Amino acid sequence: MDLFEYQGKQYFARFDIPVSPGGIADTVEEAVVQAAAAGYPVVVKAQVQVGGRGKAGGIKLANNEDEVRLHAANILGMDIKGHLVERVWVEYASDIAEEYYASFTLDRAAKKHLLMLSVEGGIEIEAVAETNPDAILLRHIDPVDGITLEWARQAAIDARMPAQSVEGVASILVKLYRCFTEGDCDLAEINPLILKPTGEIHALDAKVSLDNNAEFRHPEWAEYRETEVLDERELLAREKGLQYIGLQGSVGIIANGAGLAMSTLDVVNQVGGSAANFLDIGGGANADLMSAALEVINYDQSVKSILINIFGGITRGEEVAKGIVEALNRVSLRAPIVIRLDGTNAEEGRQILLSAGIPESVLQSKPTMLEAARAAVAIANAN
């Protein structure tokens, strides 16, 4: 789950990482109140989860109330690369002497934590990596050991931080690492990390991506869920506990297992169709989950056929079949189903579907993934 900048800053503050005083506003009036509280001059910043906000006119300096009104009115409701701006973050405008970059993430290849630290901040780190790779310090951390202040100090020196910044950067690195590990982040990034003319080091932006698997030990994440950007289909799926991603095509997909679901998308594409979604009902999918999955698919107006691709491991064929029969009793599906059922108790499942007497115009069964995909695509393309 990706956080907005203001949420990232609030998360940073939990770990004592210094950020600018500021507040969130979803109206012009609220922005004026927040500006007064932060103290002028302020920066009005669009809250969207996409890069290049500044270039798009989504970040503006305001020296007084009139300017806050002007900029907040312009930015609220703005469309930045397809992202609607619903909120602005208004914070005290810091004076900047230098801009740096710092992040912690997991290096999957090395299976260690990775610090990236650079004296070149304020621009995208990918651009620095291309034009001046020597300006980025990459340093692995054994997750069992973690880091110490001494280690962080050395990293700052090795990244060629100026002497006056070393202590402040090291102190923030230790806090940022705590945020990354104890805070269960996939990514904790500060860009830019600034040196103020007064000598303090300070996080001017926050990019935080949280590990969904750790949600069980972070009740405080509930508020982030409320503002998450999802389309209506994705919201409905989440309520039902399903792994769903909305796409643009016309064949609704239900599969068990992420790999099989991805593969189903690929095969549909290869036989000339396009998937309306990715939906993994996961292991142990029972009748309730299957009917919930069909309800979510049915909600999508662009779906012309539904391809159910199940290979049983934990998932049992008879449970899947019962789920489909039950769902057909509960909801009237707008599109016909093509199913391919194999693996654990697949034969029992096929028997249940057969003996339910469902007409072929509503449900047909195919023996292989390819044949099922061809049939589903033929229906979708004919409608």
Added chain:
Amino acid sequence: MAIFVDQNTKVIVQGLTGGQGKYHGLRNRAYGTQVVGGVTPGKGGLDVEGIPVFDSVADAVGATGADASFIAVPPKAASAAILEAAAAGVRFVVCITEGIPAQDEARVYNTLLRDFPGTRLLGPNCPGIISPGKCNIGITAGEIAELPSASGPNVGIVSRSGTLTYQALYELKQRGIGVSTCVGIGGDPVPGTNFIDCLSQFQADPETHAIIMIGEIGGSAEEEAAEFIKANVTKPMSAYIAGVTAPAGKKMGHAGAIVSGGKGTAQGKMDALAAAGVRIGLNPTEAGDLMAEIVASLR
């Protein structure tokens, strides 16, 4: 021969008294696997359909001589369960648990590396391992695995995705091709066992004559495997990579499956493997067809 597990492997099930542990533990036993014990703290002395339950892994290993463990406990308890098995001297640990936080996985992986080099972890979030006719640990339906033939050729399978592992087994079964061992390494960001670990074992195993590899988008494990194959694997291979049509920036179910910054794409992985001499199928059935051609040429 087979890799990692065979008819002599003795397995305990951590979480045998839970729903998943009981269901799959008993299925594994019914397949012929030596399931010699179970572990549930506080339930030592009980039994599950004749399988004795112990309070700790150390007790279970002491009483049964088990050398492998099957972990089927919830995400909160999984990290501790893995380390408990390692500390008790278990050689091969299979963890099917889905949803373990990445920070925990990274710590467990590096703890094993440092303190328990004699323990190999398979998973987490994996379907397990089957050496057909000998040993099945995990959630694979044993009947979809074709037995290896004494005269060969037999195929080894290694896969990142659970259901695609079954699909690969099924493709070979349809064609009557024997399987030496099928390993599901799991789709999480920090798998205990990776492609290269399995490929090097298959290369060394005299009963494995060809290898199928099933990868997916995200990370660089397939690219690293391609480098390894180029330098070390002489047995013929086919492969399939899932996620050609996956959009960038979206996690496709698996925590590991995400295309970010143009990296980890299916095309890049297919190109790397093809350059290492691996024959690439555009779907699981095509990878199976290619393997049938390979096997025919070996006969």
